[in-house]
Amino acid sequence: MHILIVDDDARLRSFLIRGLVELDFTVAEASDAIEAREQIANLGEMLDLILLDITMPGEDGLTMLKDLRHKGIAIPVIVLSARQEVQDRVRGLELGADDYIVKPFAFDELLARIRAVRRRQENTPIMTWGALRLDLKHHGVHHANKKIDLSPREFSLLTVLLEAKGKILSRDNLLQKVWGIGLDPGTNTVDVTIGRLRKRLHASGPVRIETVVGQGYRLDTKGEESN
Structure with a gap:
């Protein structure tokens, strides 16, 4: 220590x-x-x-x-x-x-x-995806020892994606889990937040959020794998 x-x-x-x-x-x-x-x-x-x-x-x-x-x-x-x-x-x-x-x-x-x-x-719960580490207690995010600054909403979104372990999550599913609301057909809330999160992750390393056309989003299983 x-x-x-x-x-x-x-x-x-x-x-x-x-x-x-x-x-x-x-x-x-x-x-x-x-x-x-x-x-x-x-x-x-x-x-x-x-x-x-x-x-x-x-x-x-x-x-x-x-x-x-x-x-x-x-x-x-x-x-x-x-x-x-x-x-x-x-x-x-x-x-x-x-x-x-x-x-x-x-x-x-x-x-x-x-x-x-x-x-x-x-005893602090830590989630990992390759070199990406999420400290759920302190809302800390690091990739290969480099700190990534996320808003509370971006952190929640990344947590949900990691929990899915590469499975596809629909926009409706993400809205319910992260925002606590159902899908409004006209909203682009998920897409905008995904876009911001992608930029922050891309700036720190190779972690990639994949768009699956007509289905939703998932962490790229061809890149880093969950530990």
């Missing part, structure tokens, strides 16, 4: 690194949000968890957390903070933190929370 510690307290970082490395965790560190963003960009898909301090020079931890989630970066985050008021904990969780631990804390408690986050990660 690869962990990034983001905290301006060098002594705390050193203490945590020493303890985590002894337990065979791989650890990176950053003293502020600028360094943290560089580490996140460099580590990419290797990064499993961020331990994030709130009070740091420059951009504070909660602002950074909010921005990460806004950009669709779903890496689990445990907030480390001396702020112990209920409203502070609630705000951190509402902004997208997976857990919140108040300083000072016992290393064993932090370790237990890290392991709990890891268990939740392992």
